[in-house]
Amino acid sequence: MKYSDDIINIKGIGEKTAKLFYKLGIHTIKELLLYYPKAYQRFDEPVKIAKAAEGELVTLELFLTSDFKWKKLRNLTIGTGICSDGNDRISISYFNVPYLKNKLKSGSSFLFRGKIKIENGKYHMDQPALFTWEEYEEKMGQLQPCYGLTAGLGNKAVMKAVRQALKELVPESEASSENISNNRESDLFGEILPEEIRKEYALSSRSSAVWQIHFPKDWESLLQARKRLVFDELFLFLLSVRKMKEYNEALCSDYPMIETAWTKRFVETLPYKLTNAQTRVWQEIEKDLLSGMCMNRLVQGDVGSGKTILAFLSLLMTVSNGYQGALMAPTEILAAQHFEQLSSMTKQYRLPFKPVLLTGSVSASAKKEIYKQIEGGEFNVIIGTHALIQEKVKYRNLALVVTDEQHRFGVRQRELLGEKGGRTHVLVMSATPIPRTLAIILYGDLHLSVVDEVPAERLPIKNCVVDVSYRKKAYEFLTKEVRAGHQVYVICPMVEASDADMEEIQNVTDYGEKLRMMLPEDVHVEILHGKMKPADKKRIMEAFAEGDIHVLVSTTVIEVGINVPNATVMMVENAERFGLAQLHQLRGRIGRGKSQSYCIFIDGAGKEKTTERLKILNNSNDGFYIAEEDLKLRGPGDLFGIRQSGAMEFKIADIYQDAELLKKISITVDHLLNEDRMLESEKYVCLKQYLDENAGNFIDFRTI
Ligand code: ADP
Ligand code: MG
Numbered sequence: 001m002k003y004s005d006d007i008i009n010i011k012g013i014g015e016k017t018a019k020l021f022y023k024l025g026i027h028t029i030k031e032l033l034l035y036y037p038k039a040y041q042r043f044d045e046p047v048k049i050a051k052a053a054e055g056e057l058v059t060l061e062l063f064l065t066s067d068f069k070w071k072k073l074r075n076l077t078i079g080t081g082i083c084s085d086g087n088d089r090i091s092i093s094y095f096n097v098p099y100l101k102n103k104l105k106s107g108s109s110f111l112f113r114g115k116i117k118i119e120n121g122k123y124h125m126d127q128p129a130l131f132t133w134e135e136y137e138e139k140m141g142q143l144q145p146c147y148g149l150t151a152g153l154g155n156k157a158v159m160k161a162v163r164q165a166l167k168e169l170v171p172e173s174e175a176s177s178e179n180i181s182n183n184r185e186s187d188l189f190g191e192i193l194p195e196e197i198r199k200e201y202a203l204s205s206r207s208s209a210v211w212q213i214h215f216p217k218d219w220e221s222l223l224q225a226r227k228r229l230v231f232d233e234l235f236l237f238l239l240s241v242r243k244m245k246e247y248n249e250a251l252c253s254d255y256p257m258i259e260t261a262w263t264k265r266f267v268e269t270l271p272y273k274l275t276n277a278q279t280r281v282w283q284e285i286e287k288d289l290l291s292g293m294c295m296n297r298l299v300q301g302d303v304g305s306g307k308t309i310l311a312f313l314s315l316l317m318t319v320s321n322g323y324q325g326a327l328m329a330p331t332e333i334l335a336a337q338h339f340e341q342l343s344s345m346t347k348q349y350r351l352p353f354k355p356v357l358l359t360g361s362v363s364a365s366a367k368k369e370i371y372k373q374i375e376g377g378e379f380n381v382i383i384g385t386h387a388l389i390q391e392k393v394k395y396r397n398l399a400l401v402v403t404d405e406q407h408r409f410g411v412r413q414r415e416l417l418g419e420k421g422g423r424t425h426v427l428v429m430s431a432t433p434i435p436r437t438l439a440i441i442l443y444g445d446l447h448l449s450v451v452d453e454v455p456a457e458r459l460p461i462k463n464c465v466v467d468v469s470y471r472k473k474a475y476e477f478l479t480k481e482v483r484a485g486h487q488v489y490v491i492c493p494m495v496e497a498s499d500a501d502m503e504e505i506q507n508v509t510d511y512g513e514k515l516r517m518m519l520p521e522d523v524h525v526e527i528l529h530g531k532m533k534p535a536d537k538k539r540i541m542e543a544f545a546e547g548d549i550h551v552l553v554s555t556t557v558i559e560v561g562i563n564v565p566n567a568t569v570m571m572v573e574n575a576e577r578f579g580l581a582q583l584h585q586l587r588g589r590i591g592r593g594k595s596q597s598y599c600i601f602i603d604g605a606g607k608e609k610t611t612e613r614l615k616i617l618n619n620s621n622d623g624f625y626i627a628e629e630d631l632k633l634r635g636p637g638d639l640f641g642i643r644q645s646g647a648m649e650f651k652i653a654d655i656y657q658d659a660e661l662l663k664k665i666s667i668t669v670d671h672l673l674n675e676d677r678m679l680e681s682e683k684y685v686c687l688k689q690y691l692d693e694n695a696g697n698f699i700d701f702r703t704i
Helices: 015-023 029-033 133-139 155-169 174-181 195-201 206-214 219-248 262-269 276-290 308-320 332-349 364-375 411-420 436-442 468-483 508-518 534-546 580-587 608-619 623-633 659-675 682-693
Strands: 039-042 057-064 069-073 076-084 089-095 109-119 122-126 129-131 143-146 296-301 324-328 355-358 381-384 398-404 425-430 447-451 462-467 487-491 525-528 551-554 567-572 598-603
Touching (some): 029 155, 109 133, 129 133, 155 206, 195 659, 206 219, 219 659, 219 682, 262 308, 276 296, 276 447, 308 324, 308 332, 308 398, 332 355, 332 381, 332 534, 355 364, 436 447, 436 659, 462 608, 468 487, 468 567, 508 525, 508 551, 525 534, 567 580, 580 608, 580 623, 598 608
Parallel strands (some): 089 122, 296 425, 296 447, 324 381, 324 398, 355 381, 398 425, 462 598, 487 551, 487 567, 525 551, 567 598
Antiparallel strands (some): 039 143, 057 076, 057 109, 076 089, 109 122
């Protein structure tokens, strides 16, 4: 077995199961091993019923006071019985688990693991996991990995596959791994760090880390494993960034620009006045473009601070100098929106843009034609997604590349697009609130501008955090807003129902159906999620932008950049499952017009701690403040599960949580490169080899 093999090579994985793994983005054994658990479950000592809090996942030791009674309801077989822990009684129900019929007999006792509900003053548990004492004892104290799943693929199946792949490919003990790693070729989890760095940071081996992240012996080993993997991720990333910086610095531009009358005129004719922050950042960009050197600038600004217009101004400057410019967005939806906006401004203000939209969903023959016209220079602004950086696109004189919402792209991609046009100017825009000290480290290859002001005329969003019992009222409120001519977003964490979790996590598919039934008939509800066909996504988004759809039930695909100023309400289901920074990004989709906007966070867990976290959002609309407060509230137990997703696409590192480590690594990387710029010394052999072999993810040292 090799890391690059298809997962179908794992024993027990047939074509059907393999397809489910593919759905999760896992095609190869390597991808499987890098599919880290989202959380861990601990099997604690059983508790008494009276001691358990409602909704908490607990194990109860119970005996059955009578046989379970089974009845059929359409295609459901439901078994219900009363059990006791000696003090209290609880009713338990199972659905469609026929093989339990013979087990659940009066007088027998088992361990039941699930969540307690209290209904009419009586205890109840649905579909608990069932164990004998022997089975349970074996698991007690252990941490069981919980993977992200999809319908039809259970946690056990993923665990089994991972365990098997690990057994075949990764030596389990530290000692054996050290022997092998230094001379085995292409060993993904072989050692890459010189001894001195491992010692300095007290890091475990890579092979033991990958074992322990999937199957931790205990909490301590899990933290050790995480530390090692976080280190590697940040270390390799920073190494690439530093190399890139060297490459970019003091690079003469192939596309020098001069001032033209266009940008000034455009600013003057806009229906609003630029904020002071926008004006300042625009001056910084302008100076770069006129300097004769290559621009490498990151523009950071909170959601709604008005970054798009800065991109358009930069493109205008480029085009009026006779060059081509490209604008790259992380999603098709966002690319299409930028295209619409730029096209309509072009008409309205008679700008010299000849824009084209280039995304993955454009048909092959149409694409060919577009490529030809790009090469011929008939288009001067190319807007699109990743399809832009495909080999086939040849630009005529690409002078500027703007990437919107940069945290969605790897360094490598940015570099690729940059190469297309020779020494192009690069402008990167991000709404992720990263404190300046961290931004300088992470984007070390870029100069930094901050749009630290939102347009003044905007009313601050009104927020509330409520529990699920508020839903009915919320629906009435949405209806009222729709009646007033506004539009609504409803966000759910999942795309479709999953049989994996016992918890109640809302999904877009069912929720859309539910809202169609709950809301008045003339309220038009539609759904949107990342698994839909691009053409469908586009159609839905356009209809929403047009106002034809009143309520859009969506996953976080709408998180980045979407601009529909008429939307005034956002309701987020299971808000406790998102990172605060991400919720803040989501919330940025409303409050963009002149009307008052409202954000309703539904807290599905109702635990004190999650409520406290969500309250931060309630009290502030400032992204930087939120990121900081969130960090303060999180303890070591929160390392997994909720992450500040949205802030750079690291697999396991979290730039907020790991901020201190990141700063330290940054210094280590500087030392290392000062001492040995090309990594030529013997002790870096493995590191260099690893970087070369994984050039897709990092900067290729050979090309620099
Ligand atoms: P983001 O920074 O999140 O990308 P956008 O560029 O999408 O924000 O801008 C959000 C909204 O604010 C848009 O509708 C845009 O037209 C508007 N806008 C931008 N700048 C100003 C300004 N100076 N005054 C008023 N409205 C503005
Ligand atoms: Mg934006």
